[in-house]
Amino acid sequence: MEWQDEGTVLSMRPHGESSAIVEVFTRAHGRHAGVVRGGGSRKMAATLQPGGQVQVVWHARLEDHLGSFAVEPLRARAALLGDRRALAGLNAVCALLRLSLPEREPHANLWTVTIALLDALEASTDWPPLYLRWEVLLLEELGFGLDLTSCAATGDTTDLAYVSPRTGRAVSRAGAGEWADRLMPLPACLMGQGPASPSELAQGLAITGHFLARELAPILNARPLPEARARLVGMLSG
Secondary structure: OEEEEEEEEEEEEEEOOOEEEEEEEEOOOEEEEEEEOOOOOHHHHOOOOOOOEEEEEEEOOOOOOOOEEEEEEEEOOHHHHHOHHHHHHHHHHHHHHHHHOOEOOOOHHHHHHHHHHHHHHHHOOOOHHHHHHHHHHHHHHOOOOOEOOOOOOOOOOOOEEEEOOOOOEEEEHHHHHHHHHHOEEOOHHHHOOOOOOHHHHHHHHHHHHHHHHHHOHHHHOOOOOOHHHHHHHHHHHO
8 A cells, every 4th residue: 555645744753762653634645644764863853843744655554554654855844933823823733633633534625724824824924814714614624614604593694793602603783682692702804804803813713612622522522622722822812
């Protein structure tokens, strides 16, 4: 068994005396693990840092085996290490992908958007709204898409101000009525409109976090979402 693909490194852990087990998120093969011979060496350290873009060739005797990777670096993204907020963003992305994606299931659109987000993190552009939209896309890939196009109660497409914590559908001010205090505030940035203040980012991340925790509940087993995400939310909301 053998295939070749492009991916980004999600994690690396030592294996034996000099090897490493590396998880990558690839374009065509999804989240996939393999053994990298010599992966524990100093020479390979920069290549196998989380967020690094790599070309991998996977070999195994049988399809369900762990197998081994031959890895070639494409982009190290070392600049992220000097930016505390961007590094927190990278760690949150890697942690959520490792937690949420089934192994060996392709998510080509999510991979493309993830690479674009990592590029924005490295360039230190206005990436927090992109990160928020990335979590919305992650929810869609998990089978739960937010519906922010019209009011669930009235069908109106204007003055949408809330999200139902039960259905993930938008609700207008008129449609909310006396139930407004039971709904979640809907910031414009979650719909891709306008700039995002820290308070609006916090509102948006509260919505995506609520539904991520709900959809991933069978995996989390009553645990919270990854600490890496909590740290990022704290930085972006402050």
